[in-house]
Amino acid sequence: MSTRTRLVIGGVLVAFLAMTGAARADTISFADAVSTLATDCGTDIKKFCKGLNLGNGRIQNCLEEHAGKVSPTCTATLSSVSASIKQRLAAQSSFTAICRHDVAQFCSGVKGEGNVLSCLNKAKRVKEGQCGQAITDAGWR
Amino acid sequence: MKRSFRLGTMFAAGLLLAPGHSFSQELSSPQVVRTLDRLEGAAPAIDIALLMEEAAASAGKGVAALPDWQKLSKLSQLIVEIDFENDSIAIEPKSYRTVGMIADALHHPNLRRYKFLVVGHTSSTGDAKHNLNLSQKRANAITEALSTTFAVAPDRLFAIGVGEEWPVDPANPQAADNRRVQLVNLGLVK
Numbered sequence: 001m002s003t004r005t006r007l008v009i010g011g012v013l014v015a016f017l018a019m020t021g022a023a024r025a026d027t028i029s030f031a032d033a034v035s036t037l038a039t040d041c042g043t044d045i046k047k048f049c050k051g052l053n054l055g056n057g058r059i060q061n062c063l064e065e066h067a068g069k070v071s072p073t074c075t076a077t078l079s080s081v082s083a084s085i086k087q088r089l090a091a092q093s094s095f096t097a098i099c100r101h102d103v104a105q106f107c108s109g110v111k112g113e114g115n116v117l118s119c120l121n122k123a124k125r126v127k128e129g130q131c132g133q134a135i136t137d138a139g140w141r
Numbered sequence: 142m143k144r145s146f147r148l149g150t151m152f153a154a155g156l157l158l159a160p161g162h163s164f165s166q167e168l169s170s171p172q173v174v175r176t177l178d179r180l181e182g183a184a185p186a187i188d189i190a191l192l193m194e195e196a197a198a199s200a201g202k203g204v205a206a207l208p209d210w211q212k213l214s215k216l217s218q219l220i221v222e223i224d225f226e227n228d229s230i231a232i233e234p235k236s237y238r239t240v241g242m243i244a245d246a247l248h249h250p251n252l253r254r255y256k257f258l259v260v261g262h263t264s265s266t267g268d269a270k271h272n273l274n275l276s277q278k279r280a281n282a283i284t285e286a287l288s289t290t291f292a293v294a295p296d297r298l299f300a301i302g303v304g305e306e307w308p309v310d311p312a313n314p315q316a317a318d319n320r321r322v323q324l325v326n327l328g329l330v331k
Contacts, residue, residue: 029170029241029242029245030241030242030244030245030248030291031170031238031239031241031242031244031245032241033241034237034238034240034241034290035237035238035241037234037237038234038235038237038238041234042234042235045234046234049231050226050229050231051226051229051230051231052231053230053231053232053282053285053286054232054237054240054286054290055282055285055286055287055288055289055290056285056289056290057289057290085290085291085292089248089292092248095250113250113251113253113254114178114249114250114251114252116250117250117251139170139245140249140250
């Protein structure tokens with residue numbers, strides 16, 4: 001096997017591990033995600049993005065535009081923050097589909113999404129399954 | 142108006158009497174969900190356009206005595222502090238967490254079917270009309286961050302600025318306590 005092939009395989013393996021790792025890793029709250037942004041990028045935001053607001057990707061765009069001057073910690077944090085937010089959103093939107101079976105089995109007849117969630121959270125067998133993991137990932141435990 | 146909508150301690154006693162009202166220092170997302178989830182059966186309908194009109198017509202005179210504004214007090218709500226750059230719509234990084242926490246709460250299944258009104262308040266420092274405009278823009282900035290950065294459906298969010306017209310500490314209209322953000326549950330999304 002050539003070094004190059006090995007490198008490629010190694011790269012694929014790393015990428016695969018990173019992906020499965022990401023899928024299994026706990027998601028974090030929106031509050032925690034942007035707290036990291038504030039901690040690691042607060043100084044850069046105040047220096048380079050004065051007057052700009054969090055909404056509509058303005059802070060992210062601004063920090064990317066000043067990539068050369070922004071601290072390396074902030075640059076690293078920036079991509080992980082948007083990834084965290086996306087992960088949490090994805091986990092929340094997959095809840096209904098993933099938990100459909102458990103809802104039918106343990107909480108049929110329960111009305112209202114909030115009530116269904118607290119019903120699922122009380123069922124021990126839900127907690128150990130896929131649906132339980134989905135609830136944890138959504139941050140609704 | 143100086144730098145922030147700020148949460149103070151002096152007003153808490155009075156406003157805690159409102160249904161489902163919470164005091165937000167050291168607030169956690171589950172607490173936010175619990176506070177905002179208590180919707181009274183006979184929650185009054187709120188006409189936001191009318192509130193805006195009345196606030197504009199009342200610049201410098203106050204809205205606390207107006208029945209339409211008083212209706213807001215009857216709804217589940219909480220008060221948070223969100224700091225802004227001086228005379229700007231840019232939320233200070235130290236307040237990102239609060240906005241994120243609101244987003245966490247609004248995405249929770251207990252609250253996902255409700256719409257919310259963000260009300261921006263200032264102290265009486267500075268010109269009343271300027272305060273009114275700035276507080277509207279800042280309230281808009283908060284709902285924009287919620288609906289873009291945190292993907293809360295825009296049809297669930299409404300923003301209104303009331304400037305210095307509804308101080309929580311009427312005896313000291315210049316007090317920093319009066320700068321604050323009110324998050325009000327407006328009821329089911331239709």
